[in-house]
Amino acid sequence: MYQFDKRIVMTLDAGGTNFVFSAIRSNEEIVEPITLPSNGNNLEKCLETMVTGFTAIKLKLPEAPVAISFAFPGPADYVNGIIGDLKNLPAFQGGVALGAFLRKHFGIPVFINNDGDLFAYGEALAGALPEVNRMLQEAGKNKVYKNLVGITLGTGFGGGVVRDGELFLGDNGAAAEVWVLRDKRQPVYGVEEGISIRAIKREYAQLSGDLRMLSPKDIFEIAEGKQAGNMVAARETFNHAGEVLGEAIASINAVVDGIVVIGGGIIAAYKYLIPAVMRELNGTLEMYEGTSVDRMEMKAFFLDDVADRDAFLVSTSRRIMVPGTTETIEYDSVKKMGVIMTRLGTSKAIAFGAYAFALNELDKC
Incomplete structure (x- = not known):
């Protein structure tokens, strides 16, 4: 459906130990992924890791991305990009507005879902x-x-x-x-x-x-x-x-x-x-x-x-x-x-x- 679409979307594979950042265009990964420690026990460091990772990917791109889209562990209010209380990333507790945080920093739409949906x-x-x-x-x-x-x-x-x-x-x-x-x-x-x-x-x-x-x-x-x-x-x-x-x-x-x-x-x-x-x-x-x-x-x-x-x-x-x-x-x-x-x-x-x-x-x- 989108195999010929030239728009670029930045992505994240969010694991409990590492975050792997990348970007896709026309259903193909177009950059060498960047892997960083998730810092899942410290919210400030974890959010800083996301900014660092997506920023590094953005610098590799031939043109500006149109969105960020990725799977993230739940429970979560995925529609509104709010992450609930996580076991493998314990820094996320009480509701963290991750989508709004990334949208404000990068100025592009952010879409978060669970891995089963995607x-x-x-x-x-x-x-x-x-x-x-x-x-x-x-x-x-x-x-x-x-x-x-x-x-x-x-x-x-x-x-x-x-x-x-x-x-x-x-x-x-x-x-x-x-x-x-x-x-x-x-x-x-x-x-x-x-x-x-x-x-x-x-x-x-x-x-x-x-x-x-x-x-x-x-x-x-x-x-x-x-x-x-x-x-x-x-x-x-x-x-x-x-x-x-x-x-x-x-x-x-x-x-x-x-x-x-x-x-x-x-x-x-x-x-x-x-x-x-x-x-x-x-x-x-x-x-x-x-x-x-x-x-x-x-x-x-x-x-x-x-x-x-x-x-x-x-x-x-x-x-x-x-x-x-x-x-x-x-x-x-x-x-x-x-x-x-x-x-x-x-x-x-x-x-x-x-x-x-x-x-x-x-x-x-």
């Missing part, structure tokens, strides 16, 4: 959604998907929703705050306790009795037999996480009805996550009288699997008669949804989303 927006405009529609077109189908759910799996469980090309933010700027869903396996807990970095680490330790400080990558390598450990427990760990993820996706997409794209570091283990995800999506619910109904109205397909992708693309429509006439009309009784891994890479999708969001907002003015 990931979804990037994949909707330049990644998963156009690829799925391209698949359908090449298969001779006239179906066009316009809605997308983006899920990020990492330190937490993040999400975003794009509806017909627009990022859906909600009336309070709190749409797609999917981390508040329940953990299907242990409903007293939030979904992050079932599918996140800490969840993977905790579950493997409990199942295996292995108390080493292992990362999800280590546990994946144990599942693959590439590292010493309990292979059965490692695979079961990802199976449990996939079950929780599948239920969460089913709950979200029952409302949105679109393509689902998944990103974040944990997806490296998708071969052990996805089977459980798909079982949940294509599972059933029980009724009190003893009958079963499909978990979702849509049949789910994993589009990174050749057989599932072919089944997604095959025609399931037929001609039916119009009552009282000799005319027929096409009817497809099979509603389909696709689950797909990130096509841009999580970081790139977030950067693209930040760029596109800024330009889209400017174009509304």
